[in-house]
Amino acid sequence: MESKRVCVIGAGPSGMAVLFHLNRQIKRNEMEVVCFEKTSHSGGMWNYDWRTGTDVNGEPVHGGMYRHLWLNLPKECAELPDYTYEHHFGKNIPSFLPREVFLDYLKGRWRSEGDLEKWIRFNTVVRHVRYDNASETFHVQVEDLAKRKLLPSEAFDYVLVASGHFSTPNFPDFPGLNQFPGRVSHSHDFRDASEYAGKRVLAIGGSVSAEDVAIQCVKFGAKSVICSSRSEMNYDWPSSISVRPILQKVEGKKCFFEDGSWSEVDAIVFCTGYLHHFPYLDDNLRLKTSNVLYPPNLYKGIVWMGSNGDGSQNGGNRLLYIGMNNLLYTITFLEIEGYWAVKYIIGEVKLPRKQEMVDEWKLWVERSKKIRSVREVPPFQSSYMRYLSDECGYPYDVNVDDLFDEIASHKYGPNQGIITCRDMSFTSKFTGNKSPSKKLPFMEEFDDSLEGFVNVNYEQRGSKL
Amino acid sequence: MESKRVCVIGAGPSGMAVLFHLNRQIKRNEMEVVCFEKTSHSGGMWNYDWRTGTDVNGEPVHGGMYRHLWLNLPKECAELPDYTYEHHFGKNIPSFLPREVFLDYLKGRWRSEGDLEKWIRFNTVVRHVRYDNASETFHVQVEDLAKRKLLPSEAFDYVLVASGHFSTPNFPDFPGLNQFPGRVSHSHDFRDASEYAGKRVLAIGGSVSAEDVAIQCVKFGAKSVICSSRSEMNYDWPSSISVRPILQKVEGKKCFFEDGSWSEVDAIVFCTGYLHHFPYLDDNLRLKTSNVLYPPNLYKGIVWMGSNGDGSQNGGNRLLYIGMNNLLYTITFLEIEGYWAVKYIIGEVKLPRKQEMVDEWKLWVERSKKIRSVREVPPFQSSYMRYLSDECGYPYDVNVDDLFDEIASHKYGPNQGIITCRDMSFTSKFTGNKSPSKKLPFMEEFDDSLEGFVNVNYEQRGSKL
Incomplete structure (x- = not known):
């Protein structure tokens, strides 16, 4: 045959x-x-590529990872039963991972099956x-x-x-963008939030991209971020992040929203999926x-x-x-x-x-x-x-529906909010062990390298290793 | 048949x-x-598109025009014998054109043949x-x-x-770019130089793109621009633009050049064709x-x-x-x-x-x-x-070889330099008329709209209209 x-x-x-x-x-x-x-x-989209637009071969850049991306869900929601994080790293590490750490886990999993x-x-x-x-x-x-x-x-x-x-970005138009005097980009091209330090940023979109771009910008020194969207984004935002209805038009640096309000911004990031x-x-x-x-x-x-x-x-x-x-x-x-x-x-x-x-x-x-x-x-x-x-x-x-529910309770709950969410610890369904805390809260941690994250003496609570 | x-x-x-x-x-x-x-x-690349990366249909954005682009050669070097600029605009206008004015001329030419x-x-x-x-x-x-x-x-x-x-950008790699804390882009994605106001910019490349990106950045308030290239760029640069040999590597914001020198920059633009x-x-x-x-x-x-x-x-x-x-x-x-x-x-x-x-x-x-x-x-x-x-x-x-030669004499000559080049006036081979001067020198003119450029009472020297 x-x-x-x-x-x-x-x-x-x-x-x-x-x-x-x-x-x-x-x-x-x-x-x-x-x-x-x-x-x-x-590894696909989980690789970081400093290029935007087209790659070295002239093909559209595949991934939209940014340098300081951390997962917005705990590793316990993305754990393979027969290849746990604890097994891969040889110890228990915190629940929320920087991109590079997650990719390392994935690569370990794939290597575990041979070539x-x-x-x-x-x-x-x-x-x-x-x-x-x-x-x-x-x-x-x-x-x-x-x-x-x-x-x-x-x-x-x-x-x-x-x-x-x-x-492939969904990249709709708004009147006046062709006259906007600043960078207009899609979150697919978001690479290093440091670029926005000191700037007033408009993030268009109401979902996880807009949330995270806003948080990244503030973490790396943006003066302010407006999230503009059709959906509600009722989180416990820091004072530098505000929420507005969807954008209607742009005139110079002035962005006009559906409720008649307007604000000047220096840069616009489309988080429109x-x-x-x-x-x-x-x-x-x-x-x-x-x-x-x-x-x-x-x-x-x-x-x-x-x-x-x-x-x-x-x-x-x-x-x-x-x-x-x-x-x-x-x-x-x-x-x-x-x-x-x-x-x-x-x-x-x-x-x-x-x-x-x-x-x-x-x-x-x-x-x-x-x-x-x-x-x-x-x-x-x-x-x-x-x-x-x-x-x-x-x-x-x-x-692990219960884990998702626990996160939602925190993220959408009245007292926890979106910023502290990444400081939580969860218990692995497959090891039964609760993850240790990070060295520093997410908003204060600027080292998201693999070494910086993994080579830490985390408290090992009830480790079965 | x-x-x-x-x-x-x-x-x-x-x-x-x-x-x-x-x-x-x-x-x-x-x-x-x-x-x-x-x-x-x-109109192809002569259209301005505020998008970078992919367009509304998910196709790679075709054009790399920036908002404030002016042609780097006089219109007299790009004039059709049977459709002169003077004919199209109904009067003689200055030699160096903003993008929108040039596109208007092209569209007029095409319309002149019908639909x-x-x-x-x-x-x-x-x-x-x-x-x-x-x-x-x-x-x-x-x-x-x-x-x-x-x-x-x-x-x-x-x-x-x-x-x-x-x-489709030629977008080579340099060691360390994946750790650079700022925007790295290709000139194809250069849109509005205002983005670089107050910043230290590195333009990689030794040809017309690098020249013009450097000039644009300085015109719109960049703190400084370094042009890094393998070729010589011996122009009469303003003090905020300097020239270095080709980049070797990047460490954080530090860019190291082939001659052993280094400088910190906030943004990098590839002008690599x-x-x-x-x-x-x-x-x-x-x-x-x-x-x-x-x-x-x-x-x-x-x-x-x-x-x-x-x-x-x-x-x-x-x-x-x-x-x-x-x-x-x-x-x-x-x-x-x-x-x-x-x-x-x-x-x-x-x-x-x-x-x-x-x-x-x-x-x-x-x-x-x-x-x-x-x-x-x-x-x-x-x-x-x-x-x-x-x-x-x-x-x-x-x-019009003689015109090209005249420009080269100015651009590469010891006293004229690259910045004042766009303030020169040339004579049309086909009308015999010399173009009038602009209202303001290029570096002081921030209105490059079609109306702003054309609706001016330019001096009509020896117009045959």
Whole structure:
């Protein structure tokens, strides 16, 4: 029997979860796996790139990480049952991690399965994917960016789209921006908040990006930050951060808001989210969705059902999307999607009849649309993960809804607020140990290097190591 | 006879020059012309876009114009013989133009030929071009960005690549940039120099971008600018601009240069030029070159000769590149290339035997490589334009080598310098009139709007109107 050819697009957390379980599950020669990664490294958006705009090869910069980013959820909400933080770092460390520390954990996890990079073709960008009905194969054309050479199409039996959806800014217009005398950027291009020291900043957007850009700016010396949004942002903000309704227009440095108020600002940062953007996919293969809890036309949130969602023109049930939903659960979510996808590819998970698939994805979309508050998201995502786990036999329970609820109580509660949230400690579901406190509160800690964070004698409370 | 189908990629100055002459030269129904333009407007890089990174559709932002850009050459070096500035504006205006004024002139020129936009499909990006040897046609696949829909391939007899080469930054790395606490950007993302008021700026690069970014920053209040480059930049700089050898590394805010010196800066702007970047072209159709005076593999600088330059796999002599060289002559250059291309498409210009074509492009590349100083460029480009004109019968002499020489004398001369250069006045080759002086010297003029510049009672010296 000829071996199946599997194409994974992107070596970020989604793609690596797939490679991890492919490596663990497939028998030698059963599959030929190729992962195309346009950058020179795995880890996707979790890598810091000082460039903005285009990268060294002229491709759009993938990641939007900033230098001093810390996770906005505790590591206990993003912990793999069979690879705990305590195991990786050899000790218990605080709950809220700087970017570099989290990436180190992810890389450790991937290394723990051996050499997954054997499958990755770095510096290789996918230019075009189409499905040929006659031969029932995908034709994938890639460009070798190092050689600046578009290569001949390769045939694949499966294509897994794992290229993320935090790369292409949603960048709307407001009247007057073409005359604004200062920097206007999207949070995707936010790199070092020091740039805004002494400045008055407008952050447009009402979600986690706006929250964190505002906090970063204030932490690094911005004079003031206005968050302008359509949603409510009733947090216990420091005095230098204020909230306004959505922007209406800009005149010179004056920004006018929907309630008739105005303020002068020196810089504007769009925290308006991202587009699901797959320019390399043929139109009938292309997921078109905003950043929702359950995108349409995906059976199990993974298997492409075609643009009409009815299973026609769908790449023969062999086009799989990983990590395309709006996330609160992150790497455990991707882990289970990757696990399910691999079990499906190796034939241990079977698809039901087409109509059942259609009915199921529609049901999940309906359920997702009933979610009204952020507090309902973790239980929704847990039930989705259980829905996959039950079928594919993923052996762990990753439900930490109670942790999410605890954080929400603090963040949205009357006395705690958004600034002190990152100073909290949580207990790992998998080790049972509560994390130690940081050396300094988040707002006073300016060293977020891996060494600076890990090489500290943290109190080890009830460590089972 | 079936009408020929002509595809023009890009509606900037290069593409519009082609459309202009197609409109003038082709007979009704002789050709079917389609121009694909990814933005919503013609004019290409001469439009100001407040966005950086990606545009409203998630495509890379095309243009790198900044708000207060003025041309660095007088309009008399970029004047069309049959459409003078004096004709367009109804009076003589100063020699050095703000961006918006120049764009107004270009748009007037294009409008003067009637409705060229009838051929342009705006908000449509070319995703893939390949040449089918069997049918001897190009297959062009485009995406309708408004509908977010990849359309089926269309067949064309000719493809003209006019998508420019000032869109994709050349963005090299230097050690330590990933720890630099301030903004690092490419000049493509330079928008409003006000952002740098009070700051110490490092401009990396030794050419016109670095010169102008430095001048802009100082004009809008930067504390100081260092130009760091491998080339010499011996101008009469103001005291706030200094020149250093090329950057070696960055440590925190300290920038170390090749001569062992170092300085602290607050922001870094890469003025390191652009890549010729055609991700949408099949590999055998793709021009691969740096920004040189005569790119390889192009007969007459226009007709694609294949990746080997020998006329094999070359798209049947029907893939044409417009405006792919490094320019001093700009719109007259594009005008003549467009004119030649159209005369070729309608059959009035014939190609010689293949070997002659190969010999000719190689000869021109050899000639171009002998150019050692910027002063030799205008005569080289004039001779190239004459080479095209003589064959295609372009009826005007656009040689203004003497003007270029006059500017060079000032810019590089011991007493004039780079800052006062834009206050000079020149005489139009085509009207014989010398331009009036500006209201204020360039460094004191902060109104660069179309109205502010044009609605002035300039002295009309010897106007023939």
